[in-house]
Amino acid sequence: MKHIVGVADMKTSNLAGDSIVTYSLGSCIGLAIYDPIARAGGILHYMLPDSSIDKEKARAKPYMFADTGIPRLFKESYSLGAKKNRIKVFVAGGAEILDQQGFFNIGKRNYMALKKMLFRNNVLIEKQVVGGNVNRTVRLEIATGHIYIKTSGSREARIL
Amino acid sequence: MTAIQVLIREIKNLKPIPAVVHPLLAAVENPKSSMEDIAGIIQYDPAITASVIRTTNSAFFGLKQPAESIKDAANLLGTDQIVEMVLLKSSAKALSGSQKGYDLHAGAMWKYAVSSAVIAKQIATQLAIPHRSTIFTAALLKDIGKTVLDKFVQDAFGKIQSLVAEQNVSFMEAEKKVIGVDHTELGGMIAKMWKFSPRMVKIIRNHHLSDDSMIQDKDTAVVYLADCICMMMGMGVGADGLAYRFHEYAMEELGMEADDISRTIAEFAYKMQEVEALLQVV
Numbered sequence: 001m002k003h004i005v006g007v008a009d010m011k012t013s014n015l016a017g018d019s020i021v022t023y024s025l026g027s028c029i030g031l032a033i034y035d036p037i038a039r040a041g042g043i044l045h046y047m048l049p050d051s052s053i054d055k056e057k058a059r060a061k062p063y064m065f066a067d068t069g070i071p072r073l074f075k076e077s078y079s080l081g082a083k084k085n086r087i088k089v090f091v092a093g094g095a096e097i098l099d100q101q102g103f104f105n106i107g108k109r110n111y112m113a114l115k116k117m118l119f120r121n122n123v124l125i126e127k128q129v130v131g132g133n134v135n136r137t138v139r140l141e142i143a144t145g146h147i148y149i150k151t152s153g154s155r156e157a158r159i160l
Numbered sequence: 161m162t163a164i165q166v167l168i169r170e171i172k173n174l175k176p177i178p179a180v181v182h183p184l185l186a187a188v189e190n191p192k193s194s195m196e197d198i199a200g201i202i203q204y205d206p207a208i209t210a211s212v213i214r215t216t217n218s219a220f221f222g223l224k225q226p227a228e229s230i231k232d233a234a235n236l237l238g239t240d241q242i243v244e245m246v247l248l249k250s251s252a253k254a255l256s257g258s259q260k261g262y263d264l265h266a267g268a269m270w271k272y273a274v275s276s277a278v279i280a281k282q283i284a285t286q287l288a289i290p291h292r293s294t295i296f297t298a299a300l301l302k303d304i305g306k307t308v309l310d311k312f313v314q315d316a317f318g319k320i321q322s323l324v325a326e327q328n329v330s331f332m333e334a335e336k337k338v339i340g341v342d343h344t345e346l347g348g349m350i351a352k353m354w355k356f357s358p359r360m361v362k363i364i365r366n367h368h369l370s371d372d373s374m375i376q377d378k379d380t381a382v383v384y385l386a387d388c389i390c391m392m393m394g395m396g397v398g399a400d401g402l403a404y405r406f407h408e409y410a411m412e413e414l415g416m417e418a419d420d421i422s423r424t425i426a427e428f429a430y431k432m433q434e435v436e437a438l439l440q441v442v
Contacts, residue, residue: 007393007394007429007432008429008432023394024394024395024397025394026391026392026393026394026395026397026402027391027392027393027394027402028392028393028394047393047425047426047429048422048425048426049422050422053419053422053423053426054423054426054427057426057427057429057430060430061429061430064426064429064430093394095401095402096402096406097388097391097392097402097404097405097406098328098330098402098403098404098405098406099405099406099407099408100406101406101408102418103417103418104406104408104411104418104421106392106418106421106422106425107392132401133324133401133402133403134401134402134403135394135397135398135401135402152263152397152398152399152400152401153263153317153321153398153399153401
């Protein structure tokens with residue numbers, strides 16, 4: 001079954017027939033994690049780096065923010081049998097508008113928020129396709145852990 | 161025939177926007193207009209009237225008693241909601257197709273247009289900027305030029321893409337270099353042909369702020385910011401990607417800091433399901 005992860009949303013699975021996809025990331029981050037032994041994982045599609053700008057919305061929609069969404073993706077994958085030391089991490093998105101710099105560069109800040117959190121928790125990124133000015137779609141196959149990327153204007157390609 | 165002559169012929173073949181839109185916008189922007197005046201203008205178009213009443217009575221709004229007239233509908237849902245419904249219904253046909261050159265499937269451009277309009281209105285309200293219905297409509301129609309330029313972008317895509325990738329030009333600048341005209345110029349021409357006000361033509365023509373002097377025009381800056389927010393959220397972003405220029409001065413002009421933009425994104429994402437549900441019924 002194909003599960004679609006909306007904007008500010010997350011889906012996980014350990015069913016071999018499943019694939020999880022999130023469309024059109026823009027400056028948002030598509031974080032895909034996968035344990036090849038448990039054959040379990042998921043995708044989080046978050047929009048903003050830091051929930052402190054609106055705590056109330058973070059409570060209602062925790063997947064909107066990096067700091068409230070990322071821990072949930074890991075916890076939910078653990079509940080499907082994934083183990084932290086086996087998890088492979090893939091990152092896509094974080095694109096920017098031309099000349100979008102500093103604090104206004106939400107794509108880069110989204111990516112930095114993730115890097116910081118993974119570093120603090122000793123988790124490495126296996127592969128990433130981030131930044132630039134392009135729009136991306138990510139798909140994870142649960143049976144194999146294969147990751148596919150489609151950049152708007154090009155065909156889908158397997159990258160992991 | 162040059163590309164520009166062909167494009168001008170194409171825009172002349174576009175179906176006109178329903179005539180009701182013009183007096184409606186004029187009335188909404190006039191503080192002296194009453195709800196009855198506005199209802200009277202809408203009723204002048206029987207197809208739009210029937211359609212607004214049908215939508216008002218759909219399960220989406222869950223009204224206890226059905227509306228039988230535009231006046232009922234405005235009383236039950238508020239005049240603003242009815243005006244927006246008319247504007248959406250008037251624009252849907254022109255924007256709902258697919259754009260192969262820009263790699264947007266059917267419905268993607270429409271969802272993006274409506275989201276831009278909702279965000280632009282949200283910012284205008286937050287900043288207490290008047291002309292909200294003009295801003296809403298301009299944001300809704302700002303990329304109408306893409307619907308005509310699409311075929312040309314498809315044919316010249318390789319050239320445009322390599323200019324963007326190799327020479328740090330924006331997608332729009334590359335359109336101009338390769339095709340001879342960009343989607344904002346075409347959009348401005350279409351808006352003029354559809355007899356929109358000079359203000360509306362100006363916003364559509366300048367919605368990427370390619371002319372620096374337009375940064376000080378608050379209405380245009382709001383529509384520009386709404387477009388940037390949509391791009392960041394990946395809405396309506398196709399083969400052109402996010403390859404447009406960011407003007408930090410425009411944010412300063414509006415008094416918007418980075419956190420204000422984040423809050424606007426959070427606010428919109430929060431009500432996005434509502435917007436999507438509305439798209440189903442309109």
